[in-house]
Amino acid sequence: MKDNRFRFGLIATIAWLGLMTWQWYSVGLPDKLNERGVFFAGFFAPLAFLWLVLGYLQQGEELRQSTEALRLQAEELRNSVEQQSQLVEVSRRQLEQEAHALQEERQRHTDALRPRFQLSHNGYAGANGYFNVPLVFRNEGGASVDTTVLLTAPNGKVTVVSHELIRRGGERLVVVNLTNGHWQGEIEWKDESGNLGRELFALRMDGSTLLFDQPTPSESSHM
Template identity: 35%
Template sequence: MGRVLAITGIVLSVAYAVFAWWLVGDRIQTLQTMGLNEVGDFLAGAFGPVAILWLVLGFFQQGIELRQGTKALLLQAKELQSSVEQQKELVAVSRDQVNAELEAAQEAKAQRVRAIRPFLVFSSTGGSHSGNDHGLSFTIKNLGAPISHLVMKFEGDMTALNRSIDALDKGGHIEFQYKFNGTGEGLADLMTLNYLDSDHNQGEAQFKIVVDTSSSLPRIKVVA
């Protein structure tokens, strides 16, 4: 469009020059006899239309350039917005990937914890009775993963059974015998087992142990 305006300006300027020459060409010699003010008025009147023409053409050219600049800015803004949207999508994908990896890591950690967790089972193994003297036997068997550095503490009537054991492998067991005199009614204890698993993480298990007097002879049982 700018080239069209330039060609238009040149054509109109040439046409105006030809017209001006036709109009005053035979009176050019009279300029030498005119005063300076008159010559100035003549030149202003002769070239004023050309100056106005190029001023108008420049105004249109500036408008075209402004519109082109505006379109370029809008295009850049659109491209920038598109880039921002793409970055948001990339961030979302990265965040989802990181979350998935964290969930996978947490699940793997949870599986590992379950894999190295012991499964401690309490069982009563009978006892001996002589009048009011009783000796009740029970065991703790490990059906899960091996553990080490066991510390067993009884809180209540069986504190004499406190002990420490270096390790308890899978399938291993610990035997106890609790001795008391009388019916055994009301005798109870809370047994806490502290240990280290295969990854040397601390663990704990608890059993509430009571003397069951509901049968003819007392026996040991676990109450949940």
């Protein structure tokens, strides 16, 4: 388009110059100086206007091309930003997955070390509402390096029995004196990594019948 305008302007200029030259030699120059000024003004004014118009059109085309280039650059920048955002989102999800996997692995390790106690008894005997009950605490989980059994009587009295170490599969026998009513029990322990925990259980003497609930983790099983 630029070359076409230039060729058109060059051809028009040559034709105009030829026409004006022919006019010059056919008619001749005016004798008066002011008339010569008018002649030359009329001679060059169309050429100046022609090239002014061609320059204006060329400038408009260059402006449109610059605008299109800026639009393409903006589009490329927007696409680049979107790609970077997608990469950031993918990286964030990967980090979340890795953090979640690490948390799960830590939780599995903690659960593997956690002591788990099962409660049973080896029979009991008593009279006049008092019973001697040998309770057996068997550890089915990880080793408990520091174990304490607390038993709260219906009247609020607390009995504490401590054992330093109960390994996996190990048992401890605790003989307690029970009366009729509800007894609340706790097993506090520390695993091999130093995590503290607590399990709750309950006993109930009803006449000569002993009922109990197995130990279950409390809400603060890892302190």
